[in-house]
Amino acid sequence: xxxxxxxxxxxxxxxxxxxxVVQQITEQTRKVQERMAGIRHKLVVMSxxxxxxxxxxxxxxxxALARMGHRVGLLDVDLNGPCVPRMLGMHGQTLTIxxxxxxxPVGPLGVKVGSMDFFLHAASPVRWKGPMDLSPVWLGxxxxxxxxxxxxxxxxxxxxxxxxxxxxxxxxxxxxxxAGFIPDLAGAIVVTTPxxxxxxxxxxxxxxxxxxxxxxxxMVENMSRYRCPSCGAEHELFEGDTEAMCEALxxxxxxxxxxxRTLARTFDKxxxxxxxxxxxxxxxxxxxxxxxxxxxxKKVLAEKL
Amino acid sequence: xxxxxxxxxxxxxxxxxxxxxxxxLGVFFGCPSCGAKFSMVTxxxxxxxxxxLGVQLGGRTAAAEPFEMTRGTLKEEAQAxxxxxxxxxxxxxxxxxxxxxxxxxxxxxxAQKKEGEKSGGGCPFSAMVAQMGLTxxxxxxxxxxxxxxxxxxxxxxxxxxxxxPAFVKPMVQSSIEAxxxxxxxxxxxxxxxxxxxxxxxxxxxxxxxEKRLENIPDFIRPMARRExxxxxxxxxxxxxxxxxxxxxxxxxxKFM
Numbered sequence: 266x267x268x269x270x271x272x273x274x275x276x277x278x279x280x281x282x283x284x285x286v287v288q289q290i291t292e293q294t295r296k297v298q299e300r301m302a303g304i305r306h307k308l309v310v311m312s313x314x315x316x317x318x319x320x321x322x323x324x325x326x327x328x329a330l331a332r333m334g335h336r337v338g339l340l341d342v343d344l345n346g347p348c349v350p351r352m353l354g355m356h357g358q359t360l361t362i363x364x365x366x367x368x369x370p371v372g373p374l375g376v377k378v379g380s381m382d383f384f385l386h387a388a389s390p391v392r393w394k395g396p397m398d399l400s401p402v403w404l405g406x407x408x409x410x411x412x413x414x415x416x417x418x419x420x421x422x423x424x425x426x427x428x429x430x431x432x433x434x435x436x437x438x439x440x441x442x443x444a445g446f447i448p449d450l451a452g453a454i455v456v457t458t459p460x461x462x463x464x465x466x467x468x469x470x471x472x473x474x475x476x477x478x479x480x481x482x483x484m485v486e487n488m489s490r491y492r493c494p495s496c497g498a499e500h501e502l503f504e505g506d507t508e509a510m511c512e513a514l515x516x517x518x519x520x521x522x523x524x525x526r527t528l529a530r531t532f533d534k535x536x537x538x539x540x541x542x543x544x545x546x547x548x549x550x551x552x553x554x555x556x557x558x559x560x561x562x563k564k565v566l567a568e569k570l
Numbered sequence: 571x572x573x574x575x576x577x578x579x580x581x582x583x584x585x586x587x588x589x590x591x592x593x594x595l596g597v598f599f600g601c602p603s604c605g606a607k608f609s610m611v612t613x614x615x616x617x618x619x620x621x622x623l624g625v626q627l628g629g630r631t632a633a634a635e636p637f638e639m640t641r642g643t644l645k646e647e648a649q650a651x652x653x654x655x656x657x658x659x660x661x662x663x664x665x666x667x668x669x670x671x672x673x674x675x676x677x678x679x680x681a682q683k684k685e686g687e688k689s690g691g692g693c694p695f696s697a698m699v700a701q702m703g704l705t706x707x708x709x710x711x712x713x714x715x716x717x718x719x720x721x722x723x724x725x726x727x728x729x730x731x732x733x734x735p736a737f738v739k740p741m742v743q744s745s746i747e748a749x750x751x752x753x754x755x756x757x758x759x760x761x762x763x764x765x766x767x768x769x770x771x772x773x774x775x776x777x778x779x780e781k782r783l784e785n786i787p788d789f790i791r792p793m794a795r796r797e798x799x800x801x802x803x804x805x806x807x808x809x810x811x812x813x814x815x816x817x818x819x820x821x822x823x824k825f826m
Contacts, residue, residue: 269576269579271574271576274574274576274579275574277579278574278579278580278581280572280581281581283583283584283628284571284584284597284627284628284629285625285626285627285628285629285630286623286625286627288629289624289625289626289629289630290623290625293624360636360637362635362636362637363636364635366636367636367637384637384640384641384644391644392644392645393643393644393645394642394643394644394645400615400618403615403618403619403622406619406622406623407618407622407643410622410623410624410639411639411640413624414624414636414637414638414639414640418636418637419636461735461736461737464735464737464738465737468737468738468741483789505735505737506735506738509734509735509738510735510737510738513734513738513741513742513745514741515792516792517788517789517790517791517792517793518789519789555787555789558787558789558790559789559790559793562790562793562794562797563797563822563825564822564825565786565787565790565794566786566790566794566797566818566819566822567819567822567823567825569785569786569787570782570783570785570786570794570815570818570819570822
């Protein structure tokens with residue numbers, strides 16, 4: 266028995282998936298593709314650096330696109346620190362589970378939202394059953410499949426835009442993994458602050474995303490300045506140079522957003538400011554228009570070249 | 571995962587899954603030829619791995635429900651303390667499995683600390699900062715101690731590089747040097763710097779074509795440049811001329 270040649274034996278055998286694992290994983294992929302087929306532009310908002318305001322940027326771009334008349338979905342991929350529902354005043358709402366899928370709650374301006382927050386009790390962190398506490402590998406696989414369920418099981422319907430707000434760090438939610446999940450990912454919007462520390466990390470994540478074949482649409486500089494809530498005057502917050510970084514990376518700078526305490530407070534309270542005439546929201550609108558133009562760049566080239 | 575009956579030289583067939591204990595799966599296989607039975611029993615970690623994939627061994631009898639895995643795996647309430655895997659590992663350690671690596675891990679930080687104290691002179695990062703040629707304020711040390719290159723840089727080229735913000739300098743330097751290596755240059759001059767910027771992917775832009783590119787809004791220009799270069803390369807062109815621009819325009823008109 267010990268002398269049996271396993272390689273020789275296997276070469277004569279026909280493999281069959283009788284535990285049906287491959288079949289089920291194929292089915293999972295098919296479901297994601299089917300659900301995503303109704304969405305025209307799928308974008309991820311990423312940074313690589315924490316605390317630069319990815320969620321604030323994603324939420325406001327989603328609202329700006331909705332204000333422009335687009336049908337928008339927003340997926341909060343930060344499984345362990347979901348904050349989008351709270352920012353949009355949707356904390357406490359849930360997904361409605363039906364045989365056809367999960368119906369997402371609809372937020373301001375008709376934005377459909379998917380978030381882990383809809384599964385959690387107030388102030389409860391995400392805790393998984395089983396031996397997740399000691400194994401980052403199993404946790405990674407688990408989180409990857411939770412994200413897959415958000416893509417495949419939420420009834421997103423027909424959308425013009427789906428924006429995925431990615432957290433920094435953790436493996437499962439890295440842009441390449443997301444890109445693998447999302448068929449025809451249109452690209453990534455990268456958020457940074459003018460701080461040199463942020464720029465240093467962000468340029469690495471841009472290089473990484475490109476290595477993985479993800480199209481980086483452009484950079485948003487957040488907290489570029491500080492807008493005084495009393496007089497509206499703007500002052501410098503950091504002394505970096507996002508423009509130089511964009512030039513070095515050959516990435517367009519889509520726009521600059523000041524740190525705006527008034528606006529931030531409204532999102533903190535879950536009563537987002539929606540007045541499109543508000544100066545900071547006008548800047549988000551300009552960025553949203555640029556993103557829209559970038560995705561339709563062939564048309565622009567045909568007109569202006 | 572498949573099992574082979576070495577007597578019959580055939581794959582064993584998957585038969586069923588049972589749950590012999592909490593956090594464990596018994597997966598049964600049988601040889602279709604001699605009838606031999608075999609059961610693989612998983613530990614909590616392996617069980618969790620299967621569960622994390624969102625699949626059911628042996629296939630589904632009913633379609634998956636929305637968020638089946640998320641809802642089925644999420645704990646509703648906080649539970650303090652270590653979980654099943656910790657208990658499992660503890661049990662193994664108590665049963666006498668090697669504790670060697672753990673001991674080594676305990677001793678490592680002490681050695682590391684001593685070494686750090688010797689070289690760091692107080693601040694654990696000071697040696698690293700000095701090695702990078704940075705002052706504690708983060709700016710580059712006088713004299714450009716960080717500047718390292720296998721190539722020769724002319725004084726004016728080096729000065730232009732030095733003017734860039736510190737955090738983009740390494741990336742720009744490496745990109746220019748990569749271009750120079752590709753072109754067979756050993757000295758970086760201002761001209762080489764300009765050429766490396768204007769020439770990407772082996773494609774050169776004529777002044778006229780560059781001027782026409784300026785009609786494109788600046789935030790779309792990088793993408794336009796890449797797209798036109800890609801199209802030119804597909805057609806075997808190495809220079810972007812006005813004619814190539816006309817062809818590109820014609821191509822993009824089809825998307826109107």
